[in-house]
Amino acid sequence: MLQGVRTFCSSADQTEHQRLLACLKKIALFSNVFAPYFDIIDIFVQTKPDLSGWFWGTIFSAIKAGSQLVFFLEKIADMFEAIAYALPQYQHFHDSCKQQFQESGQDRLTTFMSLVYADLVQFCLEVHHMFSRNPQGVQSRHRVGFLASVLWRPLDSRFSHLQQRLVKHKEWFEAEMGVQNPEFVAQHRRELLDFVRGQGETNGEVEVERMSRRMKRVDKVRSWLAVCEYQDVYEQLVRQRHPGSCAWFLQRADYCNWKNAPFDEASANDTNALVSSCHERILFVQAKPGFGKTFISGQIIEDLGTKAEDANIDEEPSTTTTVFYYFGPSQQDSSAAFRALADQLVYAHRADRTTMDALALLTRQTSGQQKASSDDVIAVIALLLRQHPTFIVIDGIDECRDAERFLAPIPDLCRTSDCRFLLISRPDLQIPLEYQQWEPKAPHIIHLTNDDILPNIHSFLMETLNRMADQGYFGINMNRNLIPPIADRANGMFLWASLLTKYLQSPGLSPNERCATLEEAGHLEGLDALYREILSMLARRFGPDKRITTDIFRWLSLSIKPLNIHALHTALAIIPGARTAKKQHLLHFTDSVGRLTCALVEVIDGNTKFFHRSVKEYLQSPACRDLEFSLYDESMVHAQLASICISYLANDSPKRPLQRLRSYRPTAGSVATSSGMSFRTSSSGDSGYKSMSSSSDTEGRVHVENPQSPPFDIHMPFLRYAALCWPVHLTRALSNRPTGALSVEPFPHMAWLSALSQLLTDRVATTSWVEASWRYNLPPNLSRLVPLLNRVRSEIPPATNEGREIRSVVDALRQLSDALGELRNNYGVTLRENPSLIWQWNIQATSEGAFWPTWDEGRGCVHAPEA
Template sequence: MKDPSVRDRLSKEMDVLCLEMEAAGLMNHFPCLVIRGICDYSDTHKNKEWQGYAAMAAAAYAKDLLNRTAPNRVEAEKKLTKVIDEGFAHGYLKGVHSLASASQSGVESLKVDKYLEKLRNWLSPPDLSTNYNKALEQRNPGSGQWFLQIEAYKAWKREPNFFLWLNGIPGCGKTVLSSTVFENLEKIEACSQNLLYFYFDFTNTEKHSFEKLICSLIHQLYYKSEKVRRYLDSPNSSFDNGRRRPSIDLLSTTLQNMLQQAGEVWIVLDALDECKTRKYYPTGGLLPWIRNLRDLQTNIHLLITSRPEQDIKETVEKLARNKDIISLQSDLIEDDICGYIRARVKQSEGLSRWHERPDMQSKIEATLVEKANGMFRWVSCQFDVLEHCYSPQEVEMVRATLPATLDETYARILENIPPNHMHYAKRLLQFLSFSERPLRIDEAVDAIAVDTASRPRFDPQNGSPIPEISKYCYSLVVLFTKKSNPYKDEMVTEIQLAHFSVKEYLTSNRLAKSIKMDFEEAAARASISEACLAYLLDLDQTCKPQEIIKSYPMAQYSAQYWTSHAIIAETHSETGFKLAIEFFSCKDSIETCLELYDIG
């Protein structure tokens, strides 16, 4: 009631003294007397200043009224429970009951949501939807359907406590296949209720570790199953009310208890070979945990994917039967690769010049199918080369000289980088190979624009156009757009190495001598720390930290990570040593760096 003219009219016509809202839902069906304290006008001047007084006045009046009520009159009245039962019998209170039930349900839902938010902050599980969505985007329609039809997969879904290991060479499509499995299980109601998953991911340190796997599975299972939630109350409340995370051993025990209570559970774990804590002293890590999981008296359907690394192979072979181990050989995925090649030849915009030349399309398709050898990744790289062929003669030359392996493919890509691009390409690949987290595209643009030998060492005008940056080393890097936060709608574009095999190659001893030294860890981290220090020294120190973040995209990254790179690089670089001396001699730079670090 915010219109005083309506209020005054009701008062005059119906002798209304005040308006009651809280008891309005009960008064027509429930015999009651409402005692209400008045604290403000029923119009736009409503305020809470006199609410305390009004409540006290109502309580005093109720007490006085009860003191004046004769006890025998109270005894003569029906009990409240009987009145309610009669009300239900006549249908008077059904609406009130429904309203109360809905309200109670809403309150409980709010409590759960609030606790889930607290739990999420406590466990800090990584956002796995980015990996899942990326895999589905890369998937060719119909790819992976063969696996859903084989008896081993059907048995895994059906039989209790079943285990499957899908293994294969780099680039054979394991992550796409695991995402196809997850998508299939989500559509089956019996499976989706307790379906858990995790992607290990070399591009993101939050997805490297066994601890993050445990935190993520706990968070997922708590959200999906009400009957396991009691196991989280005790550890969360006993560690500074959720402000301090317990040990990995206690988290593992908590998850184990939750899994035993949950009943039938399906777990899909992708890319175990990208986990950096597969085993650590004395008995911890991912592989011992999987072994213990298999020993539990539970009904867990566990599916894992990885390369056939020796430690993984030794662990799995002790747990699984031969028929539970599926090697993704080229003959199994041949149809998927053929479908991918055929679709890209006919639909790729980069090959549109051959849409009117079916003979050229057939030649490209036949050559790639013949030499793919079960590697989607190899095929993708060859397409990147073919898209830059503008004549039939160039296509024929590429077809005749295709590299046989991924190593040869990557070596050829690096060899073909123009000399005037090589400095920028190496800087970008160093950052992407050794950074603790993925780089935003605007951070990468500034990273390669730093020139430690010039003054100023960083000029925003020297940055490459954002769409062009990946062209310095095409096929080796990809741009990927995702939510900046899984619980917000703001989007951010990141640049990352295109595949785990790229990082493996760049950090191996198989590189050409001309660039091998640049990708030794000490040298690469020295280069990164130099770029970060030079960037910090050239910030506009008169700006406030928030203004710096907007104007200098790489400022926070530099402030947060230059020391971790410098520690590993040690005294590898004279330039880095001089930059560090200059930095520690500049009070303004130190203060700005600390402020940026704290914001992060």
């Protein structure tokens, strides 16, 4: 058995070799401890040679089944190691008590010794089942003893019972072999029998309680996987898809062959068969931008039959499972995709016994990490794909920032299971060389063409435009013969057809203009032409609407972190340099965004996003640089966003402490200065900040507020973003300026100057910003902004208004940067615990030059610092 284990260890991949050797050592320990068991049995019972062969073969079969899933095999090896330490030292007793064995009662010893054999064989069978595909609906056969239960238990619970039985077995065995009082030996014998019988009785727990514990285990694993939101995109597709628009794809022969090939249990457990058919189970679907690939993916997922399973442990699971993921602007990380797939698999099979056994291993012993590593996630996916026939649909792989890294593990997953991948992308996706080396026809790629989707575009436009004509959008005397030829202008892009109908429904167009658009549709062929027409129409609007539309495009394109709907609503109302009035906020925000942008931006389920990624691509392209809404000059966009954030801090944030002041209570940790602390605020190229924190507002805080008190920023949804991100925007605006831009008047990259001057001259507003930064657990650091502003100052003529203002801003910013450094050095620990100290005399007393104002809690006003 050990030689067989050594063989597949030596043939393993080099990266897994050391881990497998560690497993081998633990299994060898068990083998050495248990091998003398059969020598003891042979003393008083004539056994068949096959007895030990069956036993070691069962163990080898279980280990071999898990050899390709090292993450789980390590946990099984830990179990064998634990068993080895729980067993009696059979070799010692065989050498020293052989005579006593021969004199002992044969029947009694045979009965008690056989329990251990049966327990371990059953344990190995359960492990083997967990690592392989079993017939659907066939439950494990339980015997009386270790796995005997009216109600099934997961593997960790069964293993715990096994350990308890081995402890009792060891006590009985050592008492039996020792020179003991016969009554004492009989007592141990009775205790062992009582324990074996008692396990059956303790299994009578209430089923609801059992199920509750199982669901907690599932929740624990899902939390460990740290999955992001992935379901929303699919639900949106189901709601938005035009009826029958994608059904044609389901009739394609290549898709049907991929889908309808049967999942065969024998092949699923045959490594050679899996390797030989690997390339046949990976299908690429490619089409140009705007084709409607994402809607097709939604139709595919629906066709493959995603169904929620009932969490009843005894019901037969569904035959196949479909899991999916959509890459997009806010979901571009390959790790997030695999975490989402693992989460779906865990949830879909939460009622399956083999899956529950796998989850039991995960919860029994992990690496100690709060979050699963990428390798851990792949291991979970690999095991669950081994257990269950699964379809996997991935859309938008070309939007993944590390597509090659995402594609790399897929062939290995297909070599160890019979899963099937359908991967949807644009034609320019770089498919790794490994996929192309399988055989001449591999990889299997479906190239979708204009002819494939033209009938659907024609049907959609005929139905939609005729309905609009009935509703009077084109006036009374509309020539409906204009409608049929429009589909030919789409060039196979469903996106173009959909966007055209949205444009024609815009309230900014008159009926005559809509008819003229249909008559001259040839000028709108292609997405770029249609986008340009829409943006030209938006540019004819009045000032406030145009300003808000521009800001919407800016925030969606270049925000440091996506703004939630409440923060964006606040940001769009801000006019830099002035306090924001209530009337400046958009009414009916969700509807207004679509109206102001002519549906180029949409709000769905509280998320604001571009209608399609090509909108952002066009706005940032050179073709759009002469339009008012252009985002081609990113430094100018960052300058505008910085000015909005700074203006909010100077004019709209509270000019007072953000929470009630708390008195200074020195602790052991705050006696020392923070010079030894590491906030790591200078490790980024953006203004000295570490990064934009992705955690909640209070994560990592030492002091915990009253859980019943509302967050301090509950009525200031934009405060977090403005406080933490204005230095980042300003740094990017100054770092990426086009050459020679400073000579242009008016200078668009200086939009932030007046707002920053206003903030720096208002010490109370500045102090409020500093307090907010500490409350968000990201202490402010402006050390990298000072040299950038110095460079700008050197390039602006000093006699100009901008030159004079930039000089005063640089001096004030340098003074503020020094004061912030002093805070970190002298009060880093205490400010982290109590940010309100920034307003109190404790800070004031040690601040050189009395930089920070103090707050009089009783009078509700500021004491001006003494000069």
